[in-house]
Amino acid sequence: MTPTLVLTPEGEPFMATGTPGGSRIITTTLQVILNRIDQGLNLAGSVSAPRIHSQLWPDQLSYEQGISEDSLARLQQMGHQVVPFNAMGSANSVEYLGKGKGTLGVADPRRPGALAIGEAKAQ
Numbered sequence: 001m002t003p004t005l006v007l008t009p010e011g012e013p014f015m016a017t018g019t020p021g022g023s024r025i026i027t028t029t030l031q032v033i034l035n036r037i038d039q040g041l042n043l044a045g046s047v048s049a050p051r052i053h054s055q056l057w058p059d060q061l062s063y064e065q066g067i068s069e070d071s072l073a074r075l076q077q078m079g080h081q082v083v084p085f086n087a088m089g090s091a092n093s094v095e096y097l098g099k100g101k102g103t104l105g106v107a108d109p110r111r112p113g114a115l116a117i118g119e120a121k122a123q
Contacts, residue, residue, distance in 0.1 A: 004029050006037075013096045015043070019089035019108070024062075027053045028089035036095075043095045047106045051088045054080070064088060092116055 002025045003018035015036065019028045028051055035046035050066030061075060062085040072082050090111035095104045105116030 002026065002029050004033070006033060015093060015095045017047075017091055017093035019091040021089035023055055024051075024053045024088045027051070028091050032091045032093060043093055043104055043106045047091050047093050047108050053085070053088055062088070090114060 003016065005013065006015045006017075008014050015033075017029055017032045019025055019032075021028055031049070031051050032046050035041045035049050036043060039046075041049065050064040052061060052063045052067060054061040059081065060083045061080040062083050063072065064085060064087065075082055087110040090108040092108055092114060093106050094116070095106075097104060107114035107116035
């Protein structure tokens with residue numbers, strides 16, 4: 001499942017995420033982290049955003065529904081064979097909101113019945 005802990009530059013906990021999914025584990029986990037940190041999405045948006053995956057064999061780029069048509073066209077122009085894929089992983093995640101503020105848990109909507117619990121503290 002590749003549970004992954006992300007720390008702040010100061011070494012404090014920031015988030016934890018992980019997913020099942022065989023060869024898609026690393027790309028799914030990385031996309032959740034990049035969506036949260038680099039793209040600035042909140043944790044729920046980071047987990048539920050559409051995903052892409054490419055590997056050596058088969059030589060194709062898999063994508064979930066929601067990747068824009070212009071992005072797919074550009075990838076094809078670059079020589080990629082793009083293939084739709086139903087769902088990639090189930091990246092359940094938790095974000096630490098800070099000392100005394102609690103945590104925020106997010107269950108991946110790709111897995112029916114998945115649940116997450118966070119504990120936000122009132123201020």
